[in-house]
Amino acid sequence: MTEGFRQAQAATERWRIDLSYDGTDFSGWASQPGLRTVQGTLEHWITQVLRLPEPVQVVCAGRTDAGVHARGQVVHVDLPAEAPVDSLERRLRRVLPPDVVVRGVSAAPPGFDARFAAVWRRYVYRLNDGTAAPDPLLRGHITRVRGPLDLDAMNAAGTMLIGLKDFAAFCRRREGASTIRTLLELHAERDDRGDVAYTVKADAFCHSMVRSLMGAMTTIGMGKRDADWLAEVMTSPVRNSTINVMPAHGLCLEEVGYPPDADLAARVVAARATRGSEEL
Structure with missing residues (x-):
């Protein structure tokens, strides 16, 4: 691991975003070129409102198909430590389309992974x-x-x-x-x-x-x-x-659902070992 890579890792912080959406007019969760997706919409507006130099990537707990809705979707995103995240929830509510609503933005506990930590x-x-x-x-x-x-x-x-x-x-x-x-x-x-x-x-x-x-x-x-x-x-x-x-x-x-904070890292390791890169 290079020193530059260590610095890049240290310069980011992980955040949890709780999200609801009406899936009617989305081509599913996952980003697809030329299609309107929940992931693509969220990543675009996070990048825009925080004025980040590079596009962000969000990871969700469950990748929903086209037309499927979510009332309790959970995602995580790694953001630069200096980003004004304290105002992210308010800013997103102003710019997101009406079929996507951010319910909350909070600092993720150590070991949290929206997808692999879920039980x-x-x-x-x-x-x-x-x-x-x-x-x-x-x-x-x-x-x-x-x-x-x-x-x-x-x-x-x-x-x-x-x-x-x-x-x-x-x-x-x-x-x-x-x-x-x-x-x-x-x-x-x-x-x-x-x-x-x-x-x-x-x-x-x-x-x-x-x-x-x-x-x-x-x-x-x-x-x-x-x-x-x-x-x-x-x-x-x-x-x-x-x-x-x-x-x-x-x-x-x-x-x-997620385990207690103390068990998050162990859950991620176990889930990655059994399910790898497949759909959840």
């Missing part, structure tokens, strides 16, 4: 199955299905997926990436409007896993498949073509 992510998928009149104002956030859905059947079948398992049948395979995940919660309930809110919580998710899980659960809830079919699906070593991937707009990243 769980909680998503909620929202459906309207016709038991209540759909709210037209929520049409971009709730998926309509031809119901009614049997929530008891969905919840009973979902119990067999809880725990450390190989979810290859629900994931788009990526070269060298593991499909083994620990599913912590899979539960459907009706909200005050009568719509279905389906919570999916795990240590991490592989690509398309949540929407594929929802496709399987919705099929069971409609009575087209049963728990025996789900058990058979789980034996597949590759993505199962009988599973429907649900539309993106019904999905929202609600919350990300």
